[in-house]
Amino acid sequence: MSxxxxxxxIQFQHCxxxxxxxxxxxxxxxxxxxxxxxxxxxGISFAEIHGPRGAAVPAVHIDVDFFAASRLxxxxxxxxxxxxxxxxxxxxxxxxxxxxxxxLAARLIIAHVDAAVSxxxxxxxxxxxxxxxxxxxI
Amino acid sequence: MSxxxxxxxIQFQHCxxxxxxxxxxxxxxxxxxxxxxxxxxxGISFAEIHGPRGAAVPAVHIDVDFFAASRLxxxxxxxxxxxxxxxxxxxxxxxxxxxxxxxLAARLIIAHVDAAVSxxxxxxxxxxxxxxxxxxxI
Amino acid sequence: MSxxxxxxxIQFQHCxxxxxxxxxxxxxxxxxxxxxxxxxxxGISFAEIHGPRGAAVPAVHIDVDFFAASRLxxxxxxxxxxxxxxxxxxxxxxxxxxxxxxxLAARLIIAHVDAAVSxxxxxxxxxxxxxxxxxxxI
Amino acid sequence: MSxxxxxxxIQFQHCxxxxxxxxxxxxxxxxxxxxxxxxxxxGISFAEIHGPRGAAVPAVHIDVDFFAASRLxxxxxxxxxxxxxxxxxxxxxxxxxxxxxxxLAARLIIAHVDAAVSxxxxxxxxxxxxxxxxxxxI
Numbered sequence: 345m346s347x348x349x350x351x352x353x354i355q356f357q358h359c360x361x362x363x364x365x366x367x368x369x370x371x372x373x374x375x376x377x378x379x380x381x382x383x384x385x386x387g388i389s390f391a392e393i394h395g396p397r398g399a400a401v402p403a404v405h406i407d408v409d410f411f412a413a414s415r416l417x418x419x420x421x422x423x424x425x426x427x428x429x430x431x432x433x434x435x436x437x438x439x440x441x442x443x444x445x446x447x448l449a450a451r452l453i454i455a456h457v458d459a460a461v462s463x464x465x466x467x468x469x470x471x472x473x474x475x476x477x478x479x480x481x482i
Numbered sequence: 483m484s485x486x487x488x489x490x491x492i493q494f495q496h497c498x499x500x501x502x503x504x505x506x507x508x509x510x511x512x513x514x515x516x517x518x519x520x521x522x523x524x525g526i527s528f529a530e531i532h533g534p535r536g537a538a539v540p541a542v543h544i545d546v547d548f549f550a551a552s553r554l555x556x557x558x559x560x561x562x563x564x565x566x567x568x569x570x571x572x573x574x575x576x577x578x579x580x581x582x583x584x585x586l587a588a589r590l591i592i593a594h595v596d597a598a599v600s601x602x603x604x605x606x607x608x609x610x611x612x613x614x615x616x617x618x619x620i
Numbered sequence: 621m622s623x624x625x626x627x628x629x630i631q632f633q634h635c636x637x638x639x640x641x642x643x644x645x646x647x648x649x650x651x652x653x654x655x656x657x658x659x660x661x662x663g664i665s666f667a668e669i670h671g672p673r674g675a676a677v678p679a680v681h682i683d684v685d686f687f688a689a690s691r692l693x694x695x696x697x698x699x700x701x702x703x704x705x706x707x708x709x710x711x712x713x714x715x716x717x718x719x720x721x722x723x724l725a726a727r728l729i730i731a732h733v734d735a736a737v738s739x740x741x742x743x744x745x746x747x748x749x750x751x752x753x754x755x756x757x758i
Numbered sequence: 759m760s761x762x763x764x765x766x767x768i769q770f771q772h773c774x775x776x777x778x779x780x781x782x783x784x785x786x787x788x789x790x791x792x793x794x795x796x797x798x799x800x801g802i803s804f805a806e807i808h809g810p811r812g813a814a815v816p817a818v819h820i821d822v823d824f825f826a827a828s829r830l831x832x833x834x835x836x837x838x839x840x841x842x843x844x845x846x847x848x849x850x851x852x853x854x855x856x857x858x859x860x861x862l863a864a865r866l867i868i869a870h871v872d873a874a875v876s877x878x879x880x881x882x883x884x885x886x887x888x889x890x891x892x893x894x895x896i
Contacts, residue, residue, distance in 0.1 A: 355793055356804050357642065357786045361635045361692060362538040362597075363808075368513060368633065371506035372771045379769055390770050391831030394777075400500040407545035416637060417805030459500075493655055494666050495648045495780065499773045499830055501670075506771065510633045517631055528632050529693030532639075554775060555667030638814040638873075644785035651782060676776040683821035735776075 346481045347425045348381045352440075354418040364413040371406075374438050374450060377422045386474045397468070398459040404433065408450035418442045426479035432456050432464035434475060484619045485563045486519045490578075492556040502551040509544075512576050512588060515560045524612045535606070536597040542571065546588035556580045564617035570594050570602035572613060622757045623701045624657045628716075630694040640689040647682075650714050650726060653698045662750045673744070674735040680709065684726035694718045702755035708732050708740035710751060760895045761839045762795045766854075768832040778827040785820075788852050788864060791836045800888045811882070812873040818847065822864035832856045840893035846870050846878035848889060 352373050360366035382401075383389040393399050414420060420440045428435040433455045440447045458465040467475070490511050498504035520539075521527040531537050552558060558578045566573040571593045578585045596603040605613070628649050636642035658677075659665040669675050690696060696716045704711040709731045716723045734741040743751070766787050774780035796815075797803040807813050828834060834854045842849040847869045854861045872879040881889070 355790050356636060356808075357644065357789060359637045360632060361532050361637065361639045362540070363637045364538075364540065366513075366633065367541045367544070368506050368509035371509055375504075375506060375771060376769050389831055391829070394499050394770075394830060400502075402500070402502065402551065403505045403548060405545075405547050406505070408543070410540070410542050413540060415805070416808065417803055493652050494670075494774060495651060495782065497775045498770060499775065499777045501775045504771065513633060514631050527693055529691070532632075532692065553667070554670065555665055637808050638816070640814075640816065642789075643817045643820070644782050644789060647782035647785055651780075670775050676778075678776070678778065678824070678827060679781045680824050681822070682781070683819075685819050686817060689816060 345425055346478045347423050348385050349421055349423050350377055350380055352420050352422060354414050354416055354420065356416060359416050364415055367410065370448065374452065377424055377438060378436065381424050385478055386471060388471055388474065400457050400459065401454045402457065403452055404455045405453040406450060408448055410448050411446045414442065414447050420447060426475060427451065429475055429479055431466045483563055484616045485561050486523050487559055487561045488515055488518055490558050490560060492552050492554055492558065494554060497554050502553055505548065508586065512590065515562055515576060516574065519562050523616050524609060526609055526612065538595050538597065539592045540595060541590055542593045543591040544588060546586055548586050549584045552580065552585050558585060564613060565589065567613055567617055569604045621701055622754045623699050624661050625697055625699050626653055626656055628696050628698060630690050630692055630696065632692060635692050640691055643686065646724065650728065653700055653714060654712065657700050661754050662747060664747055664750065676733050676735065677730045678733060679728055680731045681729040682726065684724055686724050687722045690718065690723050696723060702751060703727065705748070705751055705755055707742045759839055760892045761837050762799050763835055763837045764791055764794055766834050766836060768828050768830055768834065770830060773830050778829055781824065784862065788866065791838055791852060792850065795838050799892055800885060802885055802888065814871050814873065815868045816871065817866055818869045819867040820864060822862055824862050825860045828856065828861050834861060840889060841865065843886070843889055843893055845880045
């Protein structure tokens, strides 16, 4: 199983009056990680998916546990792995830690939808193959 | 069991290039609903909690299922109920629908923390009593 | 000259670690005001403009002075008027105050673009007529 | 005169239903650039300013011209220079371009405020000296 890691710095825009990350911002950060993974690992960018391909990969389920607060200036290491690859959906596991301290663990299920078709539609072959190679650590 | 309902219109700022609500914006909307509930039902505003009381109610767990996409101009009815009221945490259930169509169902666990103390601390009596009255539908 | 007024409450999502509105959130609030004005006064919603009409009204210029900070729980009255209505652009003046205290004054120039055409294109007649009626206070 | 340059990729979270950057997100991006400049060039991070120093540097004026739209996947080069350094405020000039195409030019005036004092207060000596060295290109 492969793991994709990328770092994000907690900036002013992520923090709330309590001085910690406002949780909706964590989802922006997670989506940014998924986006980077699509572009650099899967090899198909969000611009390609939403543009020429006329498709989208919306979230259909999310669960997340927040273990500890993150503060302005923290450097978080996000790690993404593929827990399950279905016909028209994929379950991604995303964690974030600052050094050795676990900050969150999330499960994000994304579906594949084709703008020209109603409901979820199977992943195209190239996208599926690339995700599968990553999932299997090939 | 009481239910707190409030309406939110899907605006431009909530929507993504696919023309639907970008899921991190749903969490802003949900937090806004929780905030209104605190102010109007519990009777203790976020300004009061984060200001004079020096406390906070961060999310420690969230799970959410998205059933159908929401689009620009949709009017969503959010419904909030209390599933469990613990010593220092509460489980809120939040759903959103547009007319009869269910859009999402979420479970949000918030903890009570006191800035002057490390870790979760019991809810103050007035806050607990107000949440309890609502939860019991009194 | 007409003025469109609408109220916005400063919520948690708008505030930064200094406990005041983070200025990018002011632009979300202003855009929300413009959006409400389009829907309720001009009579053509953003959903209509960006959907069936295949158009958009992006900002091409903004200048804003922030006179005083806004805090969590503040209720701001936003006022919008039309300073100039051109062929393919309009200059909107937007102010916000809390009670008698002025918080900001902004000038926002929006252009009209048609997705099928490159560059700014003249406002459609119905939209122009409606904005003109408002601008002239008819 | 020195110029601080840094790159930002336009991600999904920045884009609106028209498929272009929603202008409030540009201000998040600009603030992120200012934040990086403070940390890496001025040598005093936002975490330091808002934390131990109990201060803040809110925006008091912004004007910006948007020359062309930015799209998902665009890589923008932001450039920041100091136009004026006053006692308690500084005028920053920020531009963004994608390759040779100018996307925006902004002027941002930030003030220095001390949480313990009402209104703007002079920049502390170390902060002023560092900004001055940068402004003079020393």
